[in-house]
Amino acid sequence: MKPITKSSKLASVCYDIRGPVLDRAREMQEEGQKIIQLNIGNIAAFGLEPPDEIVQDMIRNLPHAAGYTDSKGLFAPRKAVVHYSQEKHIAGVTVDDVYLGNGASELITMSLNALLDTGDEILVPAPDYPLWTASVSLSGGRPVHYLCDEGAGWLPDLDDIRRKITPNTKGIVIINPNNPTGALYPTALLQEVVEIARAHQLIVFADEIYDKTLYDGETHTSIASLADDVLFITFNGLSKNYRSCGYRAGWMIVSGDKRHAKDYIEGLNMLSSMRLCANTPGQLAIQTALGGYQSIKDLVAPSGRLCRQRDLAYDLLTQIPGVSVVKPKAALYMFPKLDPKLYPIADDQQFAYELLDEEKVLIVQGTGFNWVNPDHFRLVFLPNSDDLADAIGRIDRFLAHYRKR
Numbered sequence: 001m002k003p004i005t006k007s008s009k010l011a012s013v014c015y016d017i018r019g020p021v022l023d024r025a026r027e028m029q030e031e032g033q034k035i036i037q038l039n040i041g042n043i044a045a046f047g048l049e050p051p052d053e054i055v056q057d058m059i060r061n062l063p064h065a066a067g068y069t070d071s072k073g074l075f076a077p078r079k080a081v082v083h084y085s086q087e088k089h090i091a092g093v094t095v096d097d098v099y100l101g102n103g104a105s106e107l108i109t110m111s112l113n114a115l116l117d118t119g120d121e122i123l124v125p126a127p128d129y130p131l132w133t134a135s136v137s138l139s140g141g142r143p144v145h146y147l148c149d150e151g152a153g154w155l156p157d158l159d160d161i162r163r164k165i166t167p168n169t170k171g172i173v174i175i176n177p178n179n180p181t182g183a184l185y186p187t188a189l190l191q192e193v194v195e196i197a198r199a200h201q202l203i204v205f206a207d208e209i210y211d212k213t214l215y216d217g218e219t220h221t222s223i224a225s226l227a228d229d230v231l232f233i234t235f236n237g238l239s240k241n242y243r244s245c246g247y248r249a250g251w252m253i254v255s256g257d258k259r260h261a262k263d264y265i266e267g268l269n270m271l272s273s274m275r276l277c278a279n280t281p282g283q284l285a286i287q288t289a290l291g292g293y294q295s296i297k298d299l300v301a302p303s304g305r306l307c308r309q310r311d312l313a314y315d316l317l318t319q320i321p322g323v324s325v326v327k328p329k330a331a332l333y334m335f336p337k338l339d340p341k342l343y344p345i346a347d348d349q350q351f352a353y354e355l356l357d358e359e360k361v362l363i364v365q366g367t368g369f370n371w372v373n374p375d376h377f378r379l380v381f382l383p384n385s386d387d388l389a390d391a392i393g394r395i396d397r398f399l400a401h402y403r404k405r
């Protein structure tokens with residue numbers, strides 16, 4: 001029989017967070033080996049359950065949530081998102097501008113599918129949350145990576161952005177707070193991004209899924225709050241701030257200069273209709289979450305578990321020779337650098353495999369986030385302090401062997 005092959009559309013699509021190293025970890029787990037998982041931002045899996053009010057409402061709503069809804073979503077949760085956008089000072093948002101989705105992921109893919117023709121370019125950060133690069137490619141577009149500068153706390157390099165704009169550039173992706181670096185962008189920098197977008201008529205795609213996962217009393221500015229003459233598509237959801245990623249509840253807000261985007265918005269509406277609607281229980285959970293006071297704030301406060309784990313991971317990693325880390329101001333991750341003089345790594349996926357085999361610790365290699373050199377990895381600081389210290393101790397031991405090779 002003729003072999004059944006995957007679509008050529010997938011040739012340039014890559015999503016290594018759930019890639020081959022994870023497959024190897026699964027095999028090892030099936031053999032009964034215990035793996036410490038520092039690879040995925042699945043908060044509820046680490047004993048950090050969603051707020052009780054959300055769970056209880058989900059249970060109560062379930063018997064009445066078996067039907068389809070309007071394609072964009074139910075009125076009340078979309079209205080709750082309108083109120084949220086008012087709190088974030090995003091002007092002029094109506095219920096009509098809000099789309100609910102099965103997580104932000106579905107909406108990210110939809111927003112790019114509705115826009116891109118072959119050869120259209122989207123500026124995506126390097127490193128990035130790789131769904132962005134993958135979705136641009138899958139939509140037929142060309143991801144063009146702009147650098148974030150580790151020496152400047154992983155902030156976007158504005159000159160690199162300017163250099164990479166061409167007549168084919170349609171939009172720019174801003175992931176703030178950032179996965180994988182934990183960077184939080186100052187308002188002044190966001191203003192400059194808006195100026196670039198305005199000058200070159202770019203759509204700003206703002207992924208703000210960690211906008212409440214902030215440490216050290218930091219505050220978050222939504223880039224869409226900074227102008228009304230640029231088109232912004234802002235993404236958010238319950239997965240991180242409300243520890244409910246399994247409920248697959250996300251939203252997308254279209255704001256700013258909608259007058260010139262009527263055709264694109266028609267495309268968004270069409271794709272939204274084609275997937276019928278987002279899961280209804282998840283939609284109802286959005287209403288509960290945004291109407292309440294529960295979120296992640298107790299966990300990220302100085303005495304909170306996530307803040308303590310961030311500090312511990314940072315302290316332990318930076319004690320290892322040749323390892324440097326920008327301390328995250330937000331989110332759940334850090335993106336340590338391995339000094340290439342001490343650790344001459346040619347293939348960082350191989351590095352991740354070896355760490356897994358030798359020490360049973362699962363991380364994701366930096367190139368999985370479209371980082372340019374094989375000299376970084378991403379670590380999730382969700383495991384409790386004992387497991388985190390154990391895991392980083394093992395990484396230290398592995399690196400000590402690596403240095404002696």
Ligand code: PLP
Nearest residue numbers: 103104105129179209237239250
């Ligand atoms: N955006 C970023 C930056 C993420 O880190 C993630 C998940 O890790 C997502 C989007 C996907 O979120 P959702 O669970 O809402 O699909």
